[in-house]
Amino acid sequence: MEIKVCGPGCAACEQAQEVVEAAVAAKGIGASITKVSDFQEMAQLGIFSTPAVVINGEVKCVGRAPKQVEVEEWIR
Amino acid sequence: MEPIHSTGCGCNKTDSSLRVGTKNIHMAKGTFAGLLGFALWYLIYKQLEPFSYFFSYSLLGLERGSHLGEAIQFFVYDTPKVMMLLTLIVFVIGMIRSFFTQERTRKYLAGKRETAGNVMAALLGIVTPFCSCSAVPLFLGFVQAGVPLGVTFSFLIAAPMVNEIALVLLYGLLGWKIAAIYLGTGLLIAVIAGWVIGRFKLEHWIEDWVQEMRAGEAIVVEQKLTWAGRVERGREAVRDIVGKVWIYVVAGIGVGALIHGYVPEDFMASIMGKDAWWSVPAAVVVGIPMYSNAAGIVPVVEALLGKGAALGTVLAFMMSVIALSLPEMVILRKVLKPKLIVVFITVVSTGILFTGYLFNLVI
Secondary structure (H helix, E strand, O other): OEEEEEOOOOHHHHHHHHHHHHHHHHHOOOOEEEEEOOHHHHHHHOOOOOOEEEEOOEEEEEOOOOOHHHHHHHOO | OHHHHHHHHHOOOOHHHHHHHHHHHHHHHHHHHHHHHHHHHHHHHHHHHHHHHHHHHHHOOOOOOOHHHHHHHHHHHHHHHHHHHHHHHHHHHHHHHOOOOHHHHHHHHHOOOOOHHHHHHHHHHHHOOOOHHHHHHHHHHHHHOOOOHHHHHHHHHHHHHOOHHHHHHHHHHHOHHHHHHHHHHHHHHHHHHHHHHHHOOOHHHEOHHHHOOOOOOOOOOOOOOOHHHHHHHHHHHHHHHHHHHHHHHHHHHHHHHHHHHHOOOOHHHHHHOOOOOOHHHHHHHHHOOOOOOHHHHHHHHHHHHHOOOOHHHHHHHHHHHHHOOHHHHHHHOOOEOHHHHHHHHHHHHHHHHHHHHHHHHHO
16 A cells, blocks of 8 residues: 655644554554655645645545544545 | 433424434534633633732732832733633634635635735635645645736735734734734735736746646545534644644743833833834844744734834834744745745835834824
């Protein structure tokens, strides 16, 4: 599973990253988590507000840090 | 709460109305709890001033009118007052903001023409959730959706400048007139500055890669929110913002308390007063590299005004601190060529200067 967390590195984006990592650890799933901080790459993904979480190419949430239960639901 | 529940169900026999009845009871419970909470908040809030006098002059036995006494009383009164106001405001605004997502704002502005678009953008800039680090993606989204450059700038100026927290704190600490002046001039600067930038036709000063950007449709993941969800958003905002901002507030009130207690009356009149013509530009220049949270700057403003500083000068200082920040410029540099950033800073600081002089002249 491939998970991308998009954000330039502000508090909300750090939080999104932590939540995703915690969810992956809690579910015990093998997943590669990459951080996207390049605005050009975000724009190509269609993301114009941050933070955003993309799982296997599908944008799951835009403009807010998700909750851990939500992420666990997405990666099941 | 049980008796209310049974009366609610008793008068609704059919299944569907039963469901509506339960939902209404949840709403009623929520509203009741909200009102009760607010009443309690208000009772405590009203006790803060007498308590601060009691604490400083009776409990600590400090002399009324002494430097230390004045400073401590200011601090003991203002700290809980500002924190209580802040908590209430952030909660309410957190709820209101759940109605205004960046996606909706963008969609709405995309169809707008200039002038009307500038006004709309400035107003939306106040209520749309925004932090300076999301300025770039937001800018890209606006450009991609075809929002005119000038309208985009009206948004980018209004969003940090007319800060809702500063607005309500000004209302709470200095009265509605100053709050209204701040709101009115902030909006006006955003509208006019955006309009002026639009007239210059500076689209070619956006970084090349942005102009060549051929991105697909913006992806929108709308979340359905219930009222309970919106209340939760309000709570999250309080945890998030108040948790982060309190240190600025306490530091701001600390500085304010020192000014209040130790700086002689009318001392500020000589350096920040009406007669010192150079004080307005000086206030703007000093304010640009300074970055403070809006909540932290208001107590300082309150203390400066109390010592004879002119309203226009103080307002210019505050706007410059809040609206023009170095970190935001560094981030915007990724999408704007340096020339456009210079134009942006020049237009906005001219607007602030104008406001400062205007109020020193009028009031």
